Amino acid sequence: MSVNYGSKRIVVGAHYGLRDWLAQRVTGALITLFTLVVLSQVLFTSGEIGYDKWAGIFSGQCMKALTFSIFIALTYHVWVGVRDIWMDYVKPVGVRLVLQVFTLVWLVSCLGWAIQVLWRL
């Protein structure tokens, strides 16, 4: 994507542009809106919320597709945020690389599980 690989760029770094900053805000806003959508369905449901009503929120095809995108947005959001934590506090490149790989495996595993749950509904 970028052709300008300056001398100070390192393989476990980031923040070489506007992209992560904007992505963090866009994904955050999407997750907030999704939270409000789910919350309003819970709040405006009359009577006690049992299995049918709760699972019913996620069972429509539109809601499944939306929830799927939110899972992706959440995964990217967490990746940027947790990577920032490692970049601030962990200075040795090798340790940071191990932590970043762990973060990705952790996230992608959770994402796969969540998508499986969603699409067998």
Add this chain to the structure above:
Amino acid sequence: MTELAKKRPEFRNINALVDLPTYRLPAAGFVSILHRISGLVMFLLLPLLVWMFDTSVSSEISFAKFKAAFNVGVGFVPGIVVQLVALVLIWAYLHHLIAGVRHIYMDARHAVSKEFGKSSAVVTLVLSLGLTAALGAKLFGLY
């Protein structure tokens, strides 16, 4: 060299364990570090969240198991531990969300001033803790 110049303080890297506890943070500083801590907590507890999603939506039987986890517990974990962890997750989500909205608002409106930084930080802390208390009371069956 004058006497004054010799006494100039020397700043080196701080020691996290010795120096950090003595720092007195402003409200915005608390919001900032708690934003980070709440995010990391949710990252580490992500498998638990997916498990909650899985058990609560998959079937009637798993939904019953999900509800029972908060009362009688699940596996070797007693219900009170599940409730407390859920309370931590509720706080982490609320704080992270409200602090995030504060970020977006400041970016969009260019609302960067010392006064707004402080007042919005106080609002963030009051809202997140207040809502956590309200939802926590529901979680522990007080109403």
